[in-house]
Each structure stands twice: as C-alpha cells, then as structure tokens.
Amino acid sequence: MVRPRRTRPRARARLLLARRLGALGRRRRLPPPARRGAGQSAPGRIHRGVGRPRRRRPPRPAGTVSSAHRRQPRARPTPRPRGAHLRHRRTRVRRTARDRHRARPPRARRRARGVRTPVNRRPWSRRWKGAVRTLHVLTSTFALLLTFAFGASGFLLHHADWFGLDExxxxxxxxxxxxxxxxxxxxxxxxxxxxxxxxxxxxxxxxxxxxxxxxxxxxxxxxxxxxxxxxxxxxxxxxxxxxRSLLAALGDLHRGEGSGFLGGLLLDATSLSLLVLSATGLALWLTLPRRRRSGLVALALGVGLVAVALLACWP
CATH class of the missing domain: 2.20.25 (N-terminal domain of TfIIb)
Known part of the structure; x- marks a missing residue:
C-alpha cells in the first residue's frame, strides 16, 4: 500500500490551486495541422497535455481504502545533542590525522610516533581558566574540614564567655x-x-x-x-x-599552643589553602564580566572593614 504524501490541509489546497493556475496559464492553441492523422487533436481544441506533467501515483491494489482525508501526526525530528557537530568535527580531524600517519613510510612513522600532534587544542586563554578552576575546586575540597574548624575555633575564641571556655x-x-x-x-x-x-x-x-x-x-x-x-x-x-572542655582545646589548636609538630602542620596547610583559595577566586572573578560590578562592591566592603579594624586597633 502506497501512503499519500503527508501535507497539511491548507498547504495541500494551496499547492493544488497553484498547480491549476500554472497549467491554465501555460495552455495555448495549436495551429491547425495540414493533415490530421491518428492520435491528433482537432483544430481549435485546447491541448491539455502542454505544460508541467502531473505527478502520477502508482495504482493502489484492489480492496484498499484511501486515507488522504485523515490528518496524520507530523513526525518531529529527533533533537540533535548539544555540541554534536563539534564532536563529529573533532572525530573527523582525528581520523584524518590517523590516516595521514598510517600513510607514512615505517621509518617516518617511527620518528613521528613520539611527537604528539595537537588536534583541536583550546587556546591558552581558555586553558588557564580551566586550570585555575580545577585548582580552586580541588583546594576547596581538600581544605574543607580544615577551614571549617579554623573558622569555628576563631568564633569560639572571640565569644569565649558564651561557650564557657574558661571553665x-x-x-x-x-x-x-x-x-x-x-x-x-x-x-x-x-x-x-x-x-x-x-x-x-x-x-x-x-x-x-x-x-x-x-x-x-x-x-x-x-x-x-x-x-x-x-x-x-x-x-x-x-x-x-x-x-578544659573540647571547645577550649579547639581554641588552643587555633592559636597553636601546645599543638606540636602535627598541629603546626595543620595550621600551615590551612593557611596555604586559604591563600590559594583567595588567589584562584580572584582570578575566576576577573574572568566573569557579568559579576565584576557585584564583585567590586564585595571587595570594597571587605577592604573597608579590614582598614577600619586596623585603624581602630593601631596604637
């Protein structure tokens, strides 16, 4: 069974109207022939075969019912995954480089085996951003517990009377x-x-x-x-x-009193992690143009707070 062409009703009507108008406009009268033979049209008769030939469909087998009047759902194209064209292009470039390498003679192939040809490498401006982001994420996950304990112990020391650290x-x-x-x-x-x-x-x-x-x-x-x-x-x-209590012991670790070599090592790791996090966070902020205004406001507030504290504590 041959299915009819899937078109919308309005589009199908417009298409049929355009075909009829075009066929009528291209009709012309044929000059009367000198002698009319078999299969020739009579003089003055409109020849309907002149113009664009109509598309003829193959005959349907006996017993089939036409379903042209039914509106069938239009098949939606499958969405293409994001970045598929880049992935295909990258694969094609890799295959081309591989075929070029295989076409070399064995001696040249051995020489080029230790040299890695850069294929679709990102520019340096994007590579250093990725490296900084990776360093920021790894440092934050490594020093998560250290920085949390350091901040909590500092808060405890500042409010020692709230938590009874002097008992x-x-x-x-x-x-x-x-x-x-x-x-x-x-x-x-x-x-x-x-x-x-x-x-x-x-x-x-x-x-x-x-x-x-x-x-x-x-x-x-x-x-x-x-x-x-x-x-x-x-x-x-x-x-x-x-x-004293466990909270007081955390305060002593924060100040480094009696912590020994291991406590000093933890303090050094925490301090270096905070420095790395600050530097990488500042670099990532500079790479985000939409966040520069809000970042400048936050940076100004932090610098102003530190300046006020230093001026107040300075003898």
Missing part, C-alpha cells in the same frame, strides 16, 4: 621522687623523662625553672596544663593538672 577542672596529687634527680646539677632530660614515664605527665615542655629548694616544670597541650613542683628536702613532686 576548668583542677586535679592535685603528690608522689615520691628519687633524690638523685633533685640535685642542682641533675640532668634535666632525665627529670622530664621520669615525670612522663612514672607520673603520667603528658604534653610539651613549656618551661623548666630551677629554684632554691627544687624545680618548677610546666607542660602544656590543647585543653590541658600540668605543673610539677619538685621539693628537694621532702623528695616529692606535687602535680597540678588543669583540664
């Missing part, structure tokens, strides 16, 4: 101490090792002071302070341990 629990006890380590010329390293091994003292050594009747040693770590007083006459050590 402490004090523990005092006395223990015996060997007299040979209480002499004036005793080894200080041996004294500190004995306190850490036998008395359970933890933290970094903050101070070691020699007094008339003994020594006064202070150990610190985030959220805890320990003070040891060694008496030469009684051969004892008096320990005073002050402990």
């Amino acid at each position: 402490r629990t004090v523990e005092e006890r006395s223990e015996a101490f060997p007299p040979r380590l209480l002499e004036a010329d005793a080894d200080r390293l041996a004294v500190v090792d004995f306190l850490r091994a036998r008395c359970g003292v933890a933290g970094l050594l903050d101070s070691f002071e020699a007094e008339a009747d003994g020594f006064r040693i202070r150990f610190v770590r985030p959220g805890e302070e320990t003070e040891a007083v060694l008496d030469r006459h009684s051969a004892t050590v008096s320990l005073r341990v002050e402990r």
Whole structure:
C-alpha cells in the first residue's frame, strides 16, 4: 500500500490551486495541422497535455481504502545533542590525522610516533581558566574540614564567655621522687623523662625553672596544663593538672599552643589553602564580566572593614 504524501490541509489546497493556475496559464492553441492523422487533436481544441506533467501515483491494489482525508501526526525530528557537530568535527580531524600517519613510510612513522600532534587544542586563554578552576575546586575540597574548624575555633575564641571556655577542672596529687634527680646539677632530660614515664605527665615542655629548694616544670597541650613542683628536702613532686572542655582545646589548636609538630602542620596547610583559595577566586572573578560590578562592591566592603579594624586597633 502506497501512503499519500503527508501535507497539511491548507498547504495541500494551496499547492493544488497553484498547480491549476500554472497549467491554465501555460495552455495555448495549436495551429491547425495540414493533415490530421491518428492520435491528433482537432483544430481549435485546447491541448491539455502542454505544460508541467502531473505527478502520477502508482495504482493502489484492489480492496484498499484511501486515507488522504485523515490528518496524520507530523513526525518531529529527533533533537540533535548539544555540541554534536563539534564532536563529529573533532572525530573527523582525528581520523584524518590517523590516516595521514598510517600513510607514512615505517621509518617516518617511527620518528613521528613520539611527537604528539595537537588536534583541536583550546587556546591558552581558555586553558588557564580551566586550570585555575580545577585548582580552586580541588583546594576547596581538600581544605574543607580544615577551614571549617579554623573558622569555628576563631568564633569560639572571640565569644569565649558564651561557650564557657574558661571553665576548668583542677586535679592535685603528690608522689615520691628519687633524690638523685633533685640535685642542682641533675640532668634535666632525665627529670622530664621520669615525670612522663612514672607520673603520667603528658604534653610539651613549656618551661623548666630551677629554684632554691627544687624545680618548677610546666607542660602544656590543647585543653590541658600540668605543673610539677619538685621539693628537694621532702623528695616529692606535687602535680597540678588543669583540664578544659573540647571547645577550649579547639581554641588552643587555633592559636597553636601546645599543638606540636602535627598541629603546626595543620595550621600551615590551612593557611596555604586559604591563600590559594583567595588567589584562584580572584582570578575566576576577573574572568566573569557579568559579576565584576557585584564583585567590586564585595571587595570594597571587605577592604573597608579590614582598614577600619586596623585603624581602630593601631596604637
């Protein structure tokens, strides 16, 4: 079964009208022939075969019903994916370069094997923007927890009275101490090792002071302070341990008090990450023309706030 041509009713009517008008305009009278043979038209008869021949459709088989009166839905073209023409062009260029490489002799092919031919490489102005964006994203994901802890601890230190960071629990006890380590010329390293091994003292050594009747040693770590007083006459050590909450320990980490090598490494990583984020964010802002006005306003507010704070705190 041959389906009729899919056209809209109005367009089909216009097409038929245009064909009829064109056929009528091109009709002409033929001169009377001298002799009329078989198959010739009579004199003065309009010849309807002159003009554009009509399109004849093949005959339908018996028993079929015409469906030209029915309006069939028009098939919509499938949407082309975004960037498909660029992808096809890139593939075509790669195939051309590959065929050109295969057409070379084996020696030239071996020479060119280590050289990478740039195919559809982006300009440098777009490549450095992509590199800066990638660096900004990777740095922000790496330093997410560090910067969050740094900002939260700074807020806690500024409002210490809101969260009770000054509350402490004090523990005092006395223990015996060997007299040979209480002499004036005793080894200080041996004294500190004995306190850490036998008395359970933890933290970094903050101070070691020699007094008339003994020594006064202070150990610190985030959220805890320990003070040891060694008496030469009684051969004892008096320990005073002050402990604070976890929020206070975060504040000590923010200031770097008693954090040690690991705490200093975390602070360095946080500081460098903030510097990289600031620089890459400024570069990305410069690449967005539509955001320059709002960015300038935000930048002016930040600079003004810092300037006012410095002028207020300057002696």
